[in-house]
Structure formats: structure tokens, C-alpha cells
Amino acid sequence: xxxxxxxxxxxxxxxxxxxxxxxxxxxxxxxxxxxxxxxxxxxxxxxxxxxxxxxxxxxxxxxxxxxxxxxxxxxxxxxxxxxxxxxxxxxxxxxxxxxxxxxxxxxxxxxxxxxxxxxxxxxxxxxxxxxxxxxxxxxxxxxxxxxxxxxxxxxxxxxxxxxxxxxxxxxxxxxxxxxxxxxxxxxxxxxxxxxxxxxxxxxxxxxxxxxxxxxxxxxxxxxxxxxxxxxxxxxxxxxxxxxxxxxxxxxxxxxxxxxxxxxxxxxxxxxxxx
DNA sequence: CGGACAACCTGGCGGC
DNA sequence: TGCCGCCAGGTTGTCC
Numbered sequence: 001x002x003x004x005x006x007x008x009x010x011x012x013x014x015x016x017x018x019x020x021x022x023x024x025x026x027x028x029x030x031x032x033x034x035x036x037x038x039x040x041x042x043x044x045x046x047x048x049x050x051x052x053x054x055x056x057x058x059x060x061x062x063x064x065x066x067x068x069x070x071x072x073x074x075x076x077x078x079x080x081x082x083x084x085x086x087x088x089x090x091x092x093x094x095x096x097x098x099x100x101x102x103x104x105x106x107x108x109x110x111x112x113x114x115x116x117x118x119x120x121x122x123x124x125x126x127x128x129x130x131x132x133x134x135x136x137x138x139x140x141x142x143x144x145x146x147x148x149x150x151x152x153x154x155x156x157x158x159x160x161x162x163x164x165x166x167x168x169x170x171x172x173x174x175x176x177x178x179x180x181x182x183x184x185x186x187x188x189x190x191x192x193x194x195x196x197x198x199x200x201x202x203x204x205x206x207x208x209x210x211x212x213x214x215x216x217x218x219x220x221x222x223x224x225x226x227x228x229x230x231x232x233x234x235x236x237x238x239x240x241x242x243x244x245x246x247x248x249x250x251x252x253x254x255x256x257x258x259x260x261x262x263x264x265x266x267x268x269x270x271x272x273x274x
Numbered sequence: 275c276g277g278a279c280a281a282c283c284t285g286g287c288g289g290c
Numbered sequence: 291t292g293c294c295g296c297c298a299g300g301t302t303g304t305c306c
Contacts, residue, residue, distance in 0.1 A: 006299085076299060112285070
């Protein structure tokens with residue numbers, strides 16, 4: 001599910017409920033949801049710690065506690081929200097991790113496919129150390145983008161999905177930003193013209209910012225922490241629009257597979273060339 | 275470095 | 291209605 005805009009929306013939604021709260025108890029029912037340390041050590045360490053801050057890095061949700069970082073990755077179907085402890089557990093049968101907080105609320109991590117992970121560490125670099133730059137920060141300049149492209153030759157779409165190349169872009173926003181830049185997803189990264197590189201640098205940021213402004217895309221599992229859907233899926237240009245006309249030229253949007261991922265593009269606006 | 279593919283899981287959907 | 295195969299927004303590891 002969630003890419004940078006969805007994770008950012010989750011962080012903004014839960015932060016006010018968490019900052020200042022103290023952890024009273026931890027519960028889980030699926031060991032593999034706890035990435036590290038062991039569930040027993042996790043529980044022993046986290047109880048008593050207070051939330052100092054909640055932020056995002058790439059697609060990771062990072063909660064700064066007194067002595068540790070509580071890190072959560074939603075993967076495909078994860079949801080994270082805070083509700084009163086008395087709220088019916090059966091309302092969401094996919095909750096696999098809960099923290100009881102000192103104001104009578106609970107932080108709940110729901111994950112239908114069980115791909116998501118929670119981590120507790122005092123060294124955040126072990127998790128975020130290899131990530132590429134944050135695409136929406138000012139430091140992600142055109143120069144930085146060009147430098148990172150230098151020496152790379154693989155197809156541009158899978159390169160955008162590589163979290164060590166640039167952090168936070170997933171399948172939706174890769175397709176959307178490539179369409180906005182008029183670049184075919186199978187183009188070799190070293191075949192892009194200077195103009196195309198400049199355009200893509202801008203559209204990656206624009207696509208992600210649009211996703212944040214619309215509070216994420218909810219065509220399937222993703223929901224905001226308040227349970228409501230985001231609106232981004234109403235504004236997709238090509239993603240999941242195969243067989244429908246391109247808004248720019250009227251040509252039918254196509255769906256193909258690129259690096260084993262479903263990929264949507266307009267063959268007229270995004271030519272592969274010869 | 276690049277690429278293919280399997281794994282990790284469950285649920286929804288189309289086809290028969 | 292039932293069963294089967296395929297698909298799904300992510301990441302990691304293996305093998306060539």
C-alpha cells in the first residue's frame with residue numbers, strides 16, 4: 001500500500017495523539033511482525049518509555065522514544081492508528097501489534113498480509129543508513145539527482161523504485177511521475193536527455209507532493225489514521241487506468257510488466273523510441 | 275552493476 | 291456456488 005505520501009499522512013495523523021504519551025504495555029499475536037529485538041526484549045524495553053516525536057524517513061515511521069526508536073514499516077497492507085482502548089478489537093481482525101498508552105488509548109498496527117514490521121533500536125542508522133535522499137527535501141537538488149544517475153544504466157522505473165537511489169517512491173508514484181515527464185518506464189537511465197532528467201526531477205517531487213496534498217491513495221487497503229480514505233486515487237493520470245484515455249492525448253493507457261511490476265503508461269506521450 | 279525470481283502472507287477477482 | 295489461478299501499493303535475498 002503505502003508510499004511516501006501515504007506514510008507522511010499517517011505520521012501527520014498519529015503524531016498529535018502520541019507525543020507525550022508513555023507506553024504501559026505491549027501486545028502482539030504474530031512473532032514475525034516483530035522484526036527485532038525478540039518480542040520479550042521488545043516488550044521489556046519499550047514499557048515505560050515516552051513518545052518524544054514522530055516523523056517519517058522514506059516509507060518508515062520513526063517514533064523517537066526516551067531511549068530507543070520505535071520504527072514501523074507498513075509494507076503492502078499495514079495500517080497504524082490510535083483509538084480508545086475500549087474500542088472493539090473485533091472491528092479490525094488484522095491487528096497484530098498494540099501498545100497500551102497512559103491516557104487510555106492504544107496504538108494499533110493492523111496488517112492483513114503480515115508483511116509489515118516493527119523495530120526497536122537505539123541506532124536508527126541500522127535501518128535508515130542505506131536509504132537514498134528524501135525527494136521532497138531541498139537538498140534533493142537537480143545536481144544531486146544528476147550525480148546519482150551518473151554511471152547507472154538500468155531501466156528508469158526500477159531505478160526510481162530502488163530505495164537506495166531515492167527514498168520513498170513506490171509503484172504508484174513512479175508511474176505517475178514518469179508519465180508527467182513523458183518518459184517511457186523502460187527507458188535506460190543513461191539514455192535520458194538533460195531536459196528529461198530535469199523534467200523527471202521535477203515530476204517525482206510534484207507527484208509525491210500531490211499525493212500528500214490529497215492525503216494518499218485509497219483504491220484498496222490504505223486508510224488514513226482516522227479511518228477515512230485519501231483522495232489521491234481520484235487524480236491518477238495513468239495508474240490503474242489501463243484501457244482508459246490519456247488525459248493529455250486521448251490514447252488508451254496501457255499496462256505492461258516492467259521488472260515484475262505492473263506498469264501503467266501512455267504509449268503516445270511516453271514513447272520508447274527506436 | 276543489472277536482471278530474473280522466489281519468499282514473506284491474505285484476500286479479491288475473473289474464468290470456468 | 292465452488293475451485294483455481296492470478297493479481298496486489300514493498301523489500302530482501304539468491305543466483306546467473
